[in-house]
Amino acid sequence: MRPPVTTENSLPLDGIRVLDLSSVWAMPYAAGVLTDLGAEVIKIEALQRLDSSREMGVWPDTMGGSEPWNSVGTFSVLNRGKRSITLNLSDPRGRDIFRELVKISDIVIENYTARVMRNWDLDFEHLNELRPGIIMVSNTGYGHAGPWESYPVQGTALEATVGIPNFSGYAGGRPWTIGQSYPDFVAMWHGLFCVMSALRRRALTGEGQWIDLGMYSANVAMQGEAMLDFIANGRKGERIGNRDHIQNVQGAYQTQGDDAWMTLAAQTDAEWAALCGVLGPTAWGSSTPPATLAEARVRHDEVDGVIGAWAATQTREGAVDAIRAAGIAAGPCNDARDLFLDPQLKLRGLYEWVDHAPGTGVGRRPIIGRAFRLSDTELKVRGGAPPLGEANEYVFKELLGHSAVEFEELVEREITGKREPLVEEMSGLPIDALLGVRRIRVYDPEYKERLGIVLEPD
Amino acid sequence: MTSANNPTATQPPGILAGVRVLDLTRHIAGPYCTKLMADYGADVIKIEQPGTGDPSRHFPPYYHDQPDQEGSLHFLYLNTSKRSVTLDLKTERGRQIFLDLAQQADVVVENFRPGVMDSLGIGWETLHALKPSLILTSISNFGQTGPYRDLRATELIEYAMSGVMTISGREDRSPLKHGLSQAQYDTGANAAWVTAMMLFWQVQGRAGQHVDIAIRDTVAGTLVLNEPYYAWMGGIQGRRTSAGDGTGNGLSDIMPCADGYVIVQHRNTQPWQNVVDFLRAPELDDDRFHTNDGRMLNGEELYEILKKALSTRTKRDLLDDGAAHRVLLGIVQDPSDLVSCPHLNARGYWVDVEHPATGPMKYPGAPVRLPGTTWRIRRHAPLLGEDTDEVLESELGIGQAERDALRAQKVI
Numbered sequence: 079m080r081p082p083v084t085t086e087n088s089l090p091l092d093g094i095r096v097l098d099l100s101s102v103w104a105m106p107y108a109a110g111v112l113t114d115l116g117a118e119v120i121k122i123e124a125l126q127r128l129d130s131s132r133e134m135g136v137w138p139d140t141m142g143g144s145e146p147w148n149s150v151g152t153f154s155v156l157n158r159g160k161r162s163i164t165l166n167l168s169d170p171r172g173r174d175i176f177r178e179l180v181k182i183s184d185i186v187i188e189n190y191t192a193r194v195m196r197n198w199d200l201d202f203e204h205l206n207e208l209r210p211g212i213i214m215v216s217n218t219g220y221g222h223a224g225p226w227e228s229y230p231v232q233g234t235a236l237e238a239t240v241g242i243p244n245f246s247g248y249a250g251g252r253p254w255t256i257g258q259s260y261p262d263f264v265a266m267w268h269g270l271f272c273v274m275s276a277l278r279r280r281a282l283t284g285e286g287q288w289i290d291l292g293m294y295s296a297n298v299a300m301q302g303e304a305m306l307d308f309i310a311n312g313r314k315g316e317r318i319g320n321r322d323h324i325q326n327v328q329g330a331y332q333t334q335g336d337d338a339w340m341t342l343a344a345q346t347d348a349e350w351a352a353l354c355g356v357l358g359p360t361a362w363g364s365s366t367p368p369a370t371l372a373e374a375r376v377r378h379d380e381v382d383g384v385i386g387a388w389a390a391t392q393t394r395e396g397a398v399d400a401i402r403a404a405g406i407a408a409g410p411c412n413d414a415r416d417l418f419l420d421p422q423l424k425l426r427g428l429y430e431w432v433d434h435a436p437g438t439g440v441g442r443r444p445i446i447g448r449a450f451r452l453s454d455t456e457l458k459v460r461g462g463a464p465p466l467g468e469a470n471e472y473v474f475k476e477l478l479g480h481s482a483v484e485f486e487e488l489v490e491r492e493i494t495g496k497r498e499p500l501v502e503e504m505s506g507l508p509i510d511a512l513l514g515v516r517r518i519r520v521y522d523p524e525y526k527e528r529l530g531i532v533l534e535p536d
Numbered sequence: 537m538t539s540a541n542n543p544t545a546t547q548p549p550g551i552l553a554g555v556r557v558l559d560l561t562r563h564i565a566g567p568y569c570t571k572l573m574a575d576y577g578a579d580v581i582k583i584e585q586p587g588t589g590d591p592s593r594h595f596p597p598y599y600h601d602q603p604d605q606e607g608s609l610h611f612l613y614l615n616t617s618k619r620s621v622t623l624d625l626k627t628e629r630g631r632q633i634f635l636d637l638a639q640q641a642d643v644v645v646e647n648f649r650p651g652v653m654d655s656l657g658i659g660w661e662t663l664h665a666l667k668p669s670l671i672l673t674s675i676s677n678f679g680q681t682g683p684y685r686d687l688r689a690t691e692l693i694e695y696a697m698s699g700v701m702t703i704s705g706r707e708d709r710s711p712l713k714h715g716l717s718q719a720q721y722d723t724g725a726n727a728a729w730v731t732a733m734m735l736f737w738q739v740q741g742r743a744g745q746h747v748d749i750a751i752r753d754t755v756a757g758t759l760v761l762n763e764p765y766y767a768w769m770g771g772i773q774g775r776r777t778s779a780g781d782g783t784g785n786g787l788s789d790i791m792p793c794a795d796g797y798v799i800v801q802h803r804n805t806q807p808w809q810n811v812v813d814f815l816r817a818p819e820l821d822d823d824r825f826h827t828n829d830g831r832m833l834n835g836e837e838l839y840e841i842l843k844k845a846l847s848t849r850t851k852r853d854l855l856d857d858g859a860a861h862r863v864l865l866g867i868v869q870d871p872s873d874l875v876s877c878p879h880l881n882a883r884g885y886w887v888d889v890e891h892p893a894t895g896p897m898k899y900p901g902a903p904v905r906l907p908g909t910t911w912r913i914r915r916h917a918p919l920l921g922e923d924t925d926e927v928l929e930s931e932l933g934i935g936q937a938e939r940d941a942l943r944a945q946k947v948i
Contacts, residue, residue, distance in 0.1 A: 151764025226879040229859040235801040235866030245715025256704040267725035274732035290905035299903040300721040302613035307597040308871030341696040407688040409697040414766035422684035449757035453746035519774025
């Protein structure tokens, strides 16, 4: 089973074929990254059941065009470089075709409710019989087995259950979720860790692996010290805003400018003294500035008031520069535009320019690439997200050897095909409405010029 | 509950069995990366500074709140299944011993400030020349290259600069970060998968590479909605309005219920009627609420109806009933809820770990189940230098007399 050694400039997953049945964020993103690494990833949807992130509302200039399911920005980040087929697995013939594909594939990724693949006889035992050595990722909220096994959940709601909001939020206030669907990314990293470990083991032993990726257990493992603090000390944790639970004096402070904020963290007595130097002797009014970091932590509310008053007189960049110049860690609260224009991220290539399929109206735009670099292999996003069903003929005819007649019959029976899929809501709110409901805070009409976006000619 | 410290002879090896990791990491991000590898079967040798060790040994919280370098709960959790060797890398002999150990390793993981490995004489060029198959994984705030390489940062500053804070919290209050140390854990998990990918590469006979992982890149990589809003339509997302105490229309965000907090999330692949039935609120069966856009535009009314419907019910009732109606539900749990969670306990999640400083104690268990292979905390987090003698003797043949001399010189 040991794969042949190939040339040094090949990609890490050259020759690996992945069947991606997953939807929404976590596993589609994981499978998208696999395409960067050289894998051939075939995304499988049904005309009767699209990946719901094809409807996620981020269309070019709010307009979806004639095929809005092919032009969503978030979908493009998550599904870059994949091939797309439609295959109705609810139909027994569709499942037979899936089995044919399994026989020529290395990895299957799915995030159905636990019972679905079992009921179709497509669980790991069955797949491993069809293709000995197969690696299968089953991503669910709670993992297979256990009383909550079949409870439906997605990242946004699950963030509450895994416990992290118990520690997140303003002091004295309600729990908060942070970012966008955080548990999805925890699942992605842990799932990829298991996939890569399983590929290594397969290369050595020929054995396949089932990966029972429950997002709940992975996320609880990311709060270990807080769990142990309860188990050892009975402490349930609390919400402390942006403060540090160990040693720093820190916070986020508003500066001049439109919703402009900066952060700083003083970590030692010397840094605290240096910070007092920046704030100046008159900053404390009639009170005496705290002499030590420990005293500053005791008087943190007052300290925040003094730093806040100073920051309000500064520009964001000016404040960050002044604090850094004093030898103290500081940084701006960046927004989406700041990130695209950030010189460090530019140099590291976090965002990559991708040419999207003709006809989608997307053109050439930047998307998130990968959060790592390798010294000797240059990795690249290999293409935009696939239009629905673009690889039907390639997969059915070239890979599986179906005749044109057989293929037409499958189209006739709606097991595959390219006709308009069943979608409920495909309307995009215009910019004014997005601003009105605060889906976005600011509209930048010059974003294309700023980023250098090139639209395809009409 | 399974017993972590009483392995049975029938347990198959971990999925990373046979991998040797030389672990120079400290604090949280690097140690979580190598903990994942160790608990899944890799042999991880942690190199620590003689005398003080990993600085996280001196982080609270401590067991029974007693400061003790063997009692930091951070350290105990993040260093399970590893061995500890003390070694002063700033001495020539210490450096030589490190390189001898590197000869026998498959991967080195480190999270010093960029440039420190080179200044210690154990940088990528040196390691690659020493053993071409060796992988080096470096974890840092901003990466090994670029104008921000040497900027200092903490968890808070990583969150701010990654873009996550400007979209978290209320627009009339400050941007907000996650509690605890999620950026560090995130990066540990990200580094672990890329390292495992390079182990797959290595096992095919290819040369090792230097893996460069940045905390800020890792967190910024999660903005798969926020970034496209700008690149697709010029929209810059902000924080939540004050409407609905920051929840907007009350869906997909944390709302109070009778005994805590819950999240009700609706997905378009399910009928809205499921939510109406689940909440026993017929007034939700209204055209204005039937579409996503309608729910956004009529958010205030929706919030009031949701708030009222949730106020009389407990979170566990809502969780179970939500599942029965195929509605996505989350309930805010604290550690006591998690430790007593019927689901986690039915899956044998919590494991017992025996440690000299704490006696037996429950720890979070396998993040992911890999049937046929074993995730296991093979031993407690090591005491500082617990394995120095054994590793030097068995791996490098350094005898007692030489070890005594090295100890006297504070090299080990």
